[in-house]
Amino acid sequence: MNNKYRIDIDAVSDYLEAESSPETNRYVFAYTITIRNVGQVAAKLLSRHWIITDAHGKVQEVRGEGVVGEQPHLLPGESFRYTSAAMIETPVGTMRGEYQMVADDGEHFDAEIPLFTLAIPRTLH
Secondary structure (H helix, E strand, O other): OOOOOOEEEEEEEEEOHHHOEHHHOEEEEEEEEEEEEOOOOOEEEEEEEEEEEEOOOOEEEEEEEOEOOEOOEEOOOOEEEEEEEEEEOOOEEEEEEEEEEEEOOOOEEEEEEEEEEEEOOOOOO
């Protein structure tokens, strides 16, 4: 990918036991995303596309404007961190996706969100 437009994304997930109900197949996870502009041009996050998959292969796709009600504008070297949540029907799952971005020079590009795992503690080794 062109280094002029480069966004690095890190994700950390955390099981929310108090929000979950394993008896009813409700597993809630918080995830914290750090979006870092490591490119050469400032860019604004326009929208998101998530693909959330549980252990049974059930897929939820989520699309929407911005993240947590914001459309952060990141200068080169700046980062934005937010926390949100997802619910799946199994103790383990995955999330991945992309953010649709627009650079200050008008170039539109996608920033890939690498696959990360949702798992209750002690279910994966």
